[in-house]
Amino acid sequence: MKNLLTVLTVFALLSLVACEGPAGPAGKDGATGKDGAKGQDAGFVYFDGFKEGLKCASCHNPDTDTVFFKSAATFQWNASKHANGGTAFESGSSCAECHTTEGFVQKMSGKTVTEQANSSPVGCFACHSPHKNGDFTLRNSSAVTLFSNLTGVADYSFDYGKGNLCAQCHRPRTQAVKLDPSKSTSTDAVNDSIRITSGRWYSHYGVQSQMLMGKGGYEWSNAPEAVSNSFHTTSTSIKADGCTICHMTKAQGNYSGGHSMRLETEEEGMNLNGCKTSGCHATITTLDYKGAMTTTHKNLDTLKVLLAQAGWLDTLTMQAKASSTKPLVIKPSQKAGALWNFFLVEHDLSAGVHNTAYANALLRNSIAKMRGQF
Ligand code: HEC
Ligand code: HEC
Ligand code: HEC
Ligand code: HEC
Ligand code: HEC
Numbered sequence: 269m270k271n272l273l274t275v276l277t278v279f280a281l282l283s284l285v286a287c288e289g290p291a292g293p294a295g296k297d298g299a300t301g302k303d304g305a306k307g308q309d310a311g312f313v314y315f316d317g318f319k320e321g322l323k324c325a326s327c328h329n330p331d332t333d334t335v336f337f338k339s340a341a342t343f344q345w346n347a348s349k350h351a352n353g354g355t356a357f358e359s360g361s362s363c364a365e366c367h368t369t370e371g372f373v374q375k376m377s378g379k380t381v382t383e384q385a386n387s388s389p390v391g392c393f394a395c396h397s398p399h400k401n402g403d404f405t406l407r408n409s410s411a412v413t414l415f416s417n418l419t420g421v422a423d424y425s426f427d428y429g430k431g432n433l434c435a436q437c438h439r440p441r442t443q444a445v446k447l448d449p450s451k452s453t454s455t456d457a458v459n460d461s462i463r464i465t466s467g468r469w470y471s472h473y474g475v476q477s478q479m480l481m482g483k484g485g486y487e488w489s490n491a492p493e494a495v496s497n498s499f500h501t502t503s504t505s506i507k508a509d510g511c512t513i514c515h516m517t518k519a520q521g522n523y524s525g526g527h528s529m530r531l532e533t534e535e536e537g538m539n540l541n542g543c544k545t546s547g548c549h550a551t552i553t554t555l556d557y558k559g560a561m562t563t564t565h566k567n568l569d570t571l572k573v574l575l576a577q578a579g580w581l582d583t584l585t586m587q588a589k590a591s592s593t594k595p596l597v598i599k600p601s602q603k604a605g606a607l608w609n610f611f612l613v614e615h616d617l618s619a620g621v622h623n624t625a626y627a628n629a630l631l632r633n634s635i636a637k638m639r640g641q642f
Contacts, residue, residue, distance in 0.1 A: 431510010440471030486605030
């Protein structure tokens with residue numbers, strides 16, 4: 269009881285501090301309070317940060333879970349790459365904010381992200397804060413600023429409802445060696461070149477947010493094909509639920525959808541529940557809708573061969589053929605846009621599903637650029 273009152277007193281004082289300036293010294297603990305009823309409150313010590321009056325058993329129940337169905341979520345999560353992708357060990361101070369629960373919580377709490385010697389993968393407490401909130405509301409779903417990584421192109425805001433949580437991690441990292449779209453028609457091979465000094469000349473791997481928005485690609489102003497976006501970019505349902513509308517759709521056999529976030533598995537095949545969202549694709553039979561994935565793979569393969577022939581792409585490591593000792597110099601710089609676009613579409617991993625029109629216009633223009641057609 270005494271502990272509980274102390275915690276409550278501190279809470280009350282803290283809220284006073286917030287609006288009324290410095291508080292005086294803590295008052296004496298009350299002496300005459302009634303003991304709580306037997307059960308949850310009796311003698312219970314509330315830990316710092318736990319929601320007041322939290323009923324542990326609404327989640328940690330003796331037998332059957334009827335409130336949140338947490339066990340099902342845990343079961344699905346166990347099948348996800350979040351749980352078992354293995355990158356929770358990328359726990360250095362510049363990686364932990366996306367690869368570990370501990371680093372992400374630091375970031376979302378406005379703290380400096382530090383190296384996490386004892387790291388765990390992106391789990392329940394990354395996306396939710398069940399002990400603090402007493403439920404599974406999302407830890408954060410505000411709009412996210414994405415780095416454009418192109419000279420002269422301002423960063424932009426990603427705002428797709430619940431999907432904003434995903435974009436906190438599935439977003440580009442900064443890239444120091446930037447292309448300049450205003451030079452997209454440059455023929456100045458004497459003064460205009462780009463010097464790539466790392467094989468990882470791309471915006472890391474979480475480019476799905478950019479792809480859905482139709483941003484991040486290198487666009488030539490004299491390219492044969494105008495770049496546009498698919499319906500997914502502007503759909504009001506996708507604008508509201510973002511990534512979750514497809515990836516967290518009704519689970520199928522508990523191996524896809526839901527917290528597995530996977531849409532295709534060996535065991536269960538494709539999960540089309542999200543595609544069939546009312547007003548979308550009522551009669552769809554495959555994720556490869558109208559052959560979009562097949563087409564994207566074909567374009568990626570063609571471009572890959574052209575980039576390898578130019579000596580720009582290492583097809584074993586799937587990185588640029590560049591290092592600090594052996595930089596890759598491309599002249600005029602705009603030609604490197606083809607390599608940039610290849611990495612963007614390749615790392616998106618949806619084979620064009622996120623934004624078929626955008627991905628394939630970038631690829632076709634890049635192929636034409638490598639073939640010297642413009
Ligand atoms: C809104 C749901 C919810 C409530 C209420 C809740 N917990 Fe939890 N708790 C979780 C989840 C989710 C986990 C993560 C592990 C899992 O999936 O079981 C967890 C894990 C834990 C763990 C293991 C810690 C760890 O790091 O693995 C402890 C201990 C715990 N809770 C104690 C409590 C106590 C004590 C209360 C009541 C004061 C409480 N919980 C109330 C959802 C809840
Ligand atoms: C805290 C950061 C973080 C958040 C938030 C996050 N992810 Fe991830 N996600 C990752 C990381 C890191 C990986 C790669 C894990 C690995 O390979 O170890 C990943 C992997 C995935 C994969 C599997 C990719 C593959 O290559 O098979 C999918 C699908 C996915 N995330 C979807 C989502 C969706 C949808 C959301 C939002 C509901 C989301 N993620 C939120 C960090 C995050
Ligand atoms: C802004 C968030 C973010 C940061 C910071 C970040 N990563 Fe990642 N990383 C991701 C996401 C998201 C994925 C998974 C993408 C997917 O599978 O779709 C990923 C994937 C990876 C992969 C797997 C690549 C593959 O081919 O499957 C490695 C390795 C990796 N990151 C290493 C690192 C290292 C090392 C750092 C720090 C130097 C780092 N990451 C920093 C978000 C981030
Ligand atoms: C990568 C982010 C992410 C991780 C990790 C994650 N969740 Fe969730 N969770 C979500 C999102 C997003 C939703 C909302 C889904 C929706 O409304 O479509 C959600 C919804 C839920 C719900 C349903 C809430 C309700 O009120 O209907 C439960 C229960 C839940 N999560 C439990 C868990 C548990 C337990 C874990 C850990 C095993 C976990 N989550 C891990 C993102 C995540
Ligand atoms: C319109 C539905 C839809 C939306 C919206 C969507 N995705 Fe996807 N995503 C897919 C499909 C379909 C695939 C391909 C899955 C496959 O081939 O197994 C995919 C693939 C992925 C992959 C690679 C998974 C793998 O297994 O290789 C990641 C990671 C991913 N999406 C993350 C996201 C993120 C993050 C968002 C939000 C920014 C998002 N997606 C929005 C449908 C969607």
